[in-house]
Every structure is written in C-alpha cells, then in structure tokens.
Amino acid sequence: MTATPLVTLENVDKHFGELHVLRGIDLSVERGEVVVVIGPSGSGKSTLCRTINRLETIDGGAITIDGVPLPEEGRGLARLRSDVGMVFQSFNLFAHKTVLQNVTIGPIKVRKKSKAAAEKRALELLDRVGIANQANKYPAQLSGGQQQRVAIARALAMEPKVLMFDEPTSALDPEMVQEVLDVMTSLAAEGMTMIVVTHEMGFARRAANRVVFMADGEIVEQAAPDDFFANPSSQRAKDFLSKILSH
Amino acid sequence: MEAFLGNLDKVIDGFSWTVRLTLCSALFSFILGVVLTAMRVSPVPMMRGLATVYVEGIRNTPLTLVLLFCGLGINSALGVALADSVKWDVFWWAVIGLSAYTACFVSESLRAGVNTVPLGQVEAARSLGLTFTQNLRLIVLPQALRSVVGPLGSVLIALTKNTTIASVAGLGVQEASRQMKLMFDQGIAPVIPTFIGFALGFLILTLPTGFFFGWLSKRVAVAR
Ligand SMILES: Nc1ncnc2c1ncn2[C@@H]1O[C@H](COP(=O)(O)OP(=O)(O)O)[C@@H](O)[C@H]1O
Ligand SMILES: [Mg+2]
Numbered sequence: 001m002t003a004t005p006l007v008t009l010e011n012v013d014k015h016f017g018e019l020h021v022l023r024g025i026d027l028s029v030e031r032g033e034v035v036v037v038i039g040p041s042g043s044g045k046s047t048l049c050r051t052i053n054r055l056e057t058i059d060g061g062a063i064t065i066d067g068v069p070l071p072e073e074g075r076g077l078a079r080l081r082s083d084v085g086m087v088f089q090s091f092n093l094f095a096h097k098t099v100l101q102n103v104t105i106g107p108i109k110v111r112k113k114s115k116a117a118a119e120k121r122a123l124e125l126l127d128r129v130g131i132a133n134q135a136n137k138y139p140a141q142l143s144g145g146q147q148q149r150v151a152i153a154r155a156l157a158m159e160p161k162v163l164m165f166d167e168p169t170s171a172l173d174p175e176m177v178q179e180v181l182d183v184m185t186s187l188a189a190e191g192m193t194m195i196v197v198t199h200e201m202g203f204a205r206r207a208a209n210r211v212v213f214m215a216d217g218e219i220v221e222q223a224a225p226d227d228f229f230a231n232p233s234s235q236r237a238k239d240f241l242s243k244i245l246s247h
Numbered sequence: 248m249e250a251f252l253g254n255l256d257k258v259i260d261g262f263s264w265t266v267r268l269t270l271c272s273a274l275f276s277f278i279l280g281v282v283l284t285a286m287r288v289s290p291v292p293m294m295r296g297l298a299t300v301y302v303e304g305i306r307n308t309p310l311t312l313v314l315l316f317c318g319l320g321i322n323s324a325l326g327v328a329l330a331d332s333v334k335w336d337v338f339w340w341a342v343i344g345l346s347a348y349t350a351c352f353v354s355e356s357l358r359a360g361v362n363t364v365p366l367g368q369v370e371a372a373r374s375l376g377l378t379f380t381q382n383l384r385l386i387v388l389p390q391a392l393r394s395v396v397g398p399l400g401s402v403l404i405a406l407t408k409n410t411t412i413a414s415v416a417g418l419g420v421q422e423a424s425r426q427m428k429l430m431f432d433q434g435i436a437p438v439i440p441t442f443i444g445f446a447l448g449f450l451i452l453t454l455p456t457g458f459f460f461g462w463l464s465k466r467v468a469v470a471r
Pocket of ligand 1: 016019021039040041042043044045046047048
C-alpha cells in the first residue's frame with residue numbers, strides 16, 4: 001500500500017451560528033508525524049481537534065482517518081473514535097472510577113479485552129507515565145500533573161492510531177508542566193502520530209516535525225519548527241510570536 | 248393504649264402491607280425512572296418527547312386520580328385482573344399506580360443528577376469509543392445517581408406515605424391507614440392514641456430511611 005496520510009482534512013468548514021470558526025482547513029498528517037498547532041486564543045485550534053474525532057460536526061469538507069471518511073453516527077463512529085485518542089486540557093478522568101479503572105474501561109468495553117489482560121497492560125502504561133503506585137486512587141486524590149499523565153495512559157491503552165492533545169499543560173501548575181511534556185516527548189520519539197495544540201515552544205522545537213499556525217479559523221502558515229520560529233513568513237505569526245516570546 | 252396494643256396484630260399486619268407496597272413500588276418506579284431518564288437525554292427527539300409527555304402528564308395528575316384510574320378504571324371497569332385473590336389483585340394494581348406516579352419523581356431527580364455531570368466526562372467517554380448506551384450506563388448514570396441519593400431518599404419517604412392513598416382510592420389494600428380506619432369503624436380502639444400510634448409507626452419507617460440516605464449520599468459522593 002502507498003503511504004496515504006493518516007489524517008486528512010480537506011476544505012473543512014465549521015460555524016457556530018453566525019461565527020465562522022474553521023474556514024476551509026486543509027491539513028494532512030503523516031504516520032509518525034508530530035504536528036504542533038499554535039495560534040491566538042479563539043482561532044479555532046480546539047474546534048479543529050474536536051472535529052477530527054467528531055466531538056463537533058462539520059458543515060463542509062471532508063475528514064479521513066487512515067483513508068476512511070469519518071462516519072456520521074452510531075457504531076462506525078464509535079469504532080473510529082476509539083482509534084483517535086484525545087487528551088483534554090481539563091483531563092476529564094472519570095471521577096467515580098479509580099485510576100486503574102479509568103485506564104481499563106476502554107480496552108474492556110470497546111476493545112473487548114479480558115479484564116486481566118487490560119489490567120496488565122494498564123499497569124505497564126501507568127508505570128511508563130510514572131504513576132503505577134497510584135493505581136487504586138481516585139482522580140481527585142491526584143495532582144493535576146498526575147491526572148494528566150493518567151489521561152495519557154488512558155488514551156494509550158486504546159492503542160490509538162493518532163493522539164490529539166488540546167492544551168494538555170494549560171491547566172497545570174507550572175511545576176507540573178514538565179512531567180507531562182516529558183511523557184509527550186518520549187511518545188513523540190517513539191513514533192506516535194500526534195497532533196498537539198500547545199503554547200509550549202520548547203516542546204514544539206524539541207518534538208515537533210511541523211508547526212501549524214492558525215488565526216481566525218484559517219491555517220496561516222506551516223513549517224518545520226526551526227524555520228517557523230526563526231523566520232515566520234506571515235505578519236500575524238510574527239505578531240503572535242513576539243507576544244508570547246516577550247513574556 | 249391497651250386497646251391499641253391489644254390490636255397490635257392488626258397494626259403490624261397493616262404496616263407489613265405498607266412496607267410491601269413501598270418496596271415493590273420503589274423497585275419498579277426506580278427501573279421506570281431510569282428508563283424515562285435515559286429517554287429524556289437520548290439523541291432521538293421522539294424518545295425525548297414521549298418521556299417528557301409521560302413525566303409532565305403523570306406528575307401533574309393527583310395521585311388519587313392515578314390510583315382511581317388503576318383501581319376503578321382498569322381493574323374494575325375493564326375487569327383486568329393481575330392475581331387470583333382480590334387481596335393480591337388490588338395490591339398489584341396499587342403497585343402499578345404508585346410506580347407509574349413515583350417514577351416521574353425518580354426521573355426528575357435523576358435528570359437533575361445528569362445535569363451535574365460535567366460535559367467533559369461525556370466527551371472523554373465518547374472519545375474512547377464508548378457508544379451512547381455504554382456512556383449512559385457506565386459514566387453518566389452512575390455519577391448522576393451518586394449525586395442525587397439524598398433527593399431519592401425524599402422520594403422514597405414520600406412514596407412510603409403515599410401508600411396510604413392506595414386504600415382511599417378504591418384499592419382496598421389493607422395497609423396501615425386502612426387498618427386504622429377499620430379499627431375506628433369497629434369502635435375497638437380509642438381515637439387519639441390510635442392516631443398517635445399509627446403516626447409513630449410511619450415515623451419508625453421514614454426516619455431511618457432519611458438517616459440512611461443522608462449517610463449513603465455522603466459515602467458515595469463523587470469527589471471532583
Ligand atoms: N460550543 C461552542 N459554541 C459557540 N461558540 C463556540 C463553541 N466552541 C467554541 N466557540 C467559539 O469558536 C471560536 C474558536 O474556539 P476554539 O476552537 O475553542 O479556539 P481556540 O482553541 O483556538 O482558543 C471562539 O470564538 C469560540 O468562542
Ligand atoms: Mg482551545
């Protein structure tokens with residue numbers, strides 16, 4: 001098989017009422033690629049992520065995952081979503097389930113794995129993100145950084161084809177940002193396909209293959225991180241970078 | 248007081264029917280209440296509509312009318328029997344009426360509980376690939392239920408007291424309040440002590456229910 005991109009968006013449009021949030025977005029992400037999406041608040045980055053696993057519907061254009069168009073509703077959609085992992089800004093761990101249950105629920109209920117196999121794998125993943133010893137705690141008993149690492153383990157347990165991160169460190173206290181970025185960096189190094197909305201420029205430089213800059217619902221420019229940070233070609237990107245880098 | 252205690256077997260028999268009515272109706276109204284709640288949050292407009300019409304319709308009808316409809320309407324007029332003996336036939340019709348009515352309040356409580364579950368929980372479950380029903384069964388309803396244990400306790404207490412209407416509304420279940428009235432009618436018990444005795448009997452049923460649900464609601468509360 002020729003290498004079709006893993007994720008493609010073609011001329012994707014999305015409105016919230018009058019508001020035109022995504023304007024003719026074209027984007028394709030190759031297998032193993034790490035794409036960082038940056039842009040001002042309100043530019044449509046979260047919406048972009050959410051359309052890719054159809055937490056938001058689109059008004060026009062087409063999205064494919066691994067060559068398959070996103071199904072409309074029902075079981076086909078659920079199956080496809082299980083291949084697209086999502087890590088949220090606010091973690092969204094299931095509050096009434098333990099850490100271990102959070103990580104095993106998908107494999108057991110969606111992938112139909114046995115409980116034993118799911119737990120064995122979950123403990124490996126929790127170990128890998130550094131929280132195996134907290135497996136029986138509830139999310140509220142963990143720090144934000146720990147919760148976000150559990151959320152990453154939960155997404156990984158589904159063995160997704162692509163992982164999406166929507167500002168995964170924005171809700172964290174500063175001292176916890178690095179522990180989450182470290183996990184993400186090692187995933188990137190291992191060849192996981194990732195789409196990451198973040199303002200962590202260090203992570204973008206270190207781990208990304210490509211930076212996509214969005215403003216007002218459009219992709220304004222995209223380039224390798226070094227090129228983008230050194231020579232942004234658009235005025236809007238220059239303005240944006242000068243604002244966040246001057247902090 | 249002696250007369251009251253002398254008829255203790257009647258009192259106990261009455262309350263045994265009260266408890267049976269309460270437990271059976273609690274079970275069925277809980278099941279129906281969950282189904283109604285699921286319908287009311289379903290993505291299918293038709294389901295939502297049906298459930299809303301049911302809940303708003305029955306909830307706003309006096310319980311006496313609901314039970315009269317079951318007793319005089321379906322049971323007597325249409326001659327539909329649910330059991331061979333009259334005693335059990337009226338019992339089951341009363342359970343149906345009480346359950347149909349109480350389910351509306353269970354559903355209202357649960358729906359308030361569903362509203363306390365943050366949208367992020369639902370989205371995380373969706374993004375794992377859980378289907379709508381799995382999401383409801385594994386994530387939303389368990390959290391909703393935990394947040395409305397207290398209100399459900401109040402619904403159960405109201406149900407316990409509402410069982411007394413089952414005899415007034417033509418369904419001659421021999422529950423506690425009917426036993427009391429029979430004791431008055433037969434002139435075998437002085438009025439005031441008997442009243443107090445039966446009222447205490449209801450307190451003995453409902454007070455622990457309230458304490459238990461209060462304790463349970465703290466125990467199962469979801470920390471966020
Ligand atoms: N559910 C929604 N309903 C209405 N407007 C929304 C909704 N979600 C986002 N928006 C609006 O869409 C625009 C893009 O939002 P978002 O994708 O969250 O941007 P970003 O993540 O880049 O900050 C913003 O103007 C936001 O207010
Ligand atoms: Mg956002």
